[in-house]
Amino acid sequence: MKEKIYTIPVTEVFGEECECPMCLLEKRLEDEYINYFLGPSLMEPDCRMDTNEKGFCRRHFQQLYNSQENRLGLGLMIDTHLQEQICRLKKAYYQVEPGAKAMSGNPFARFFGGKTAAASGCDIAKILKLLNALECSCSICCKLDHTMERYLDVIFYLWSGEIEFKKTFESKKGFCLKHFKQLLESSEKYLKAAEVNDFLNILFNMQMENLARIQQEVNWFTRKFDYRNNDAPWGNSKDAIPRSIQKLKGYCELK
Ligand SMILES: [Zn+2]
Ligand SMILES: [Zn+2]
Structure with a gap:
């Protein structure tokens, strides 16, 4: 451990x-x-x-x-x-x-x-x-990159060794594009060769599903401006704009 x-x-x-x-x-x-x-x-x-x-x-x-x-x-x-x-x-x-x-x-x-x-x-x-x-x-940034690299190592370690963590990982809503890229890039470095494909399949499908989800949420946000949708419920779309920006660019300080 x-x-x-x-x-x-x-x-x-x-x-x-x-x-x-x-x-x-x-x-x-x-x-x-x-x-x-x-x-x-x-x-x-x-x-x-x-x-x-x-x-x-x-x-x-x-x-x-x-x-x-x-x-x-x-x-x-x-x-x-x-x-x-x-x-x-x-x-x-x-x-x-x-x-x-x-x-x-x-x-x-x-x-x-x-x-x-x-x-x-x-x-x-x-x-x-x-x-x-x-x-x-x-x-x-230098210090952050260094420590985040250590955390990437831990994420892969937990994913391949702890079944509970693997389940949690799969239940998430994906990652921002920057961290999605880092996970893709690092999978070969930190996982055994036999595990890489499994990981990539899970990660890619989860990411695509959640990019589509957030796109739909933004889409509904824009359609709520149509007076015909005045009475329709917001669903998850009220804060879809800041969440979609975070999905695209990582953590931002939005007011
Ligand atoms: Zn900096
Ligand atoms: Zn991120």
Whole structure:
């Protein structure tokens, strides 16, 4: 049996009524990490080095700010993150490979029609590479991905070893598309070869059935706007829009 620290959260979220148990798991972790990054992590040098390097994605900056907790802590992280990024960008800008200047002239000219003369000799590819990497780097996303991978392992472990969990899994309403994809991708990694087909059949059928269900619920939501359906019951369609968005894109903070 795996450590309980991993199995309990999995069995808990699979016991909940929802569009995607893995989103619930991810949301719980995300809340925990937001508190961690605004609290204990600030005093850990390794963690500060990580946030200096990676920073946060837009979603997690929003959550860190909107939590209204520890503005000083958030300020400290942003301060040293900015210092490091300024340093890295300057380094890329001023670092000239021998001969690069003579060969390429002004590398910005290609992008700005020769209007700037400021960057003579800089390595624009290196700057773009830095900016591209920074755009998709996030200390919280990294930590989430790592732990969610551990939970995937646990889900497959429970599915193949615990008959009760297998039954629960099959009774769910499927997953959001992101987690559906992760389950498809990981099945060969975590299951025995003989189990993969069985798992894929169950997962795919469950997912299709529930995508069709939610599409019908959204469809009925739209038809309720027809005055002829005024008196017809809503059924499950009242909140079909937020649930369908979650099914398509994973957990969203919809107001
Ligand atoms: Zn999900
Ligand atoms: Zn993130």
